[in-house]
Amino acid sequence: MTYGVGVLVREGLVMMADTRTNAGLDNIATFRKLHLFDKPGEKMMALATAGNLGITQAVVSLLREGFRNPDTEQEERLLDQPTLFRAAQFVGHAIRQVHASDAAAMERSGATFEVTMLLGGQFEDSPPRLFMLYKAGNFIEATADTPYLQIGEHKYGKPILDRAVSNATDLNDCLKLSLISMDSTMRSNLSVGLPIDMVMLRSGSLNWEVNRRIDETEPYFHDLRERWSSALRKAHTDIPPPPYRD
Secondary structure, three states: OEEEEEEOOEEEEEEEEOEEEOOOOOOEEEEOOEEEEEEEOOEEEEEEEEEEEHHHHHHHHHHOOEEEEOOOOEEOOEEEEEEHHHHHHHHHHHHHHHHHHHHHHHHHOOOOOOOEEEEEEOEEEEEOOOEEEEOOOOOOEEEOOOOEEEOOOOOOOOHHHHHHHOOOOOOOHHHHHHHHHHHHHHOOOOOOOOOEEEEEEEEEOOOOOEEEEEEOOHHHHHHHHHHHHHHHHHHHHHOOOOOOOO
């Protein structure tokens, strides 16, 4: 299990993912799940992955090394795509290619083909966009009405984003709220954990404004966790007790 989130607002894009993988209580490891594909000044993309690690790594390798694009019949990489929409289509093709080569063997061994991905970024002369891809290779896009998308263990972090994020939310606040969402997920599910990889891209800027890994030594994240916990405790004690008595 993992948790990845992308937030797309008027000011730009935030994406982050944890790094914990869990194949049993005694088999926990760290793998990067937020992958960057960029040409600064021209195109910036981030890909967050969730699902079977073997599948996601195979898809990412295809995107980096290239394969024959069925739309053009040319050998291409993700960075060769002309628009972010075409890039989302290309990621879908890569997922279907891995499915065609691996799914049958996985089913025979009792495994299932599970993968979801978030692709976000910005190309020159275009606004930032954010897509969520499914295991069939199809996808949906974030909109002004639905400004965030999640993959993996999403239920614990969703209420924070539902209450606080809109298309007009300040981009730095989006980064803070995404970290709170991640912390809430980590507290409720041990299969999600540090380090956290995150990026922030401001609309109109073709460079990462934030590109950082947060680990156990990060003072801001520890302070954020304590402040959020204290704020929640104060909020519930400030609310009057229920007046219900028989």
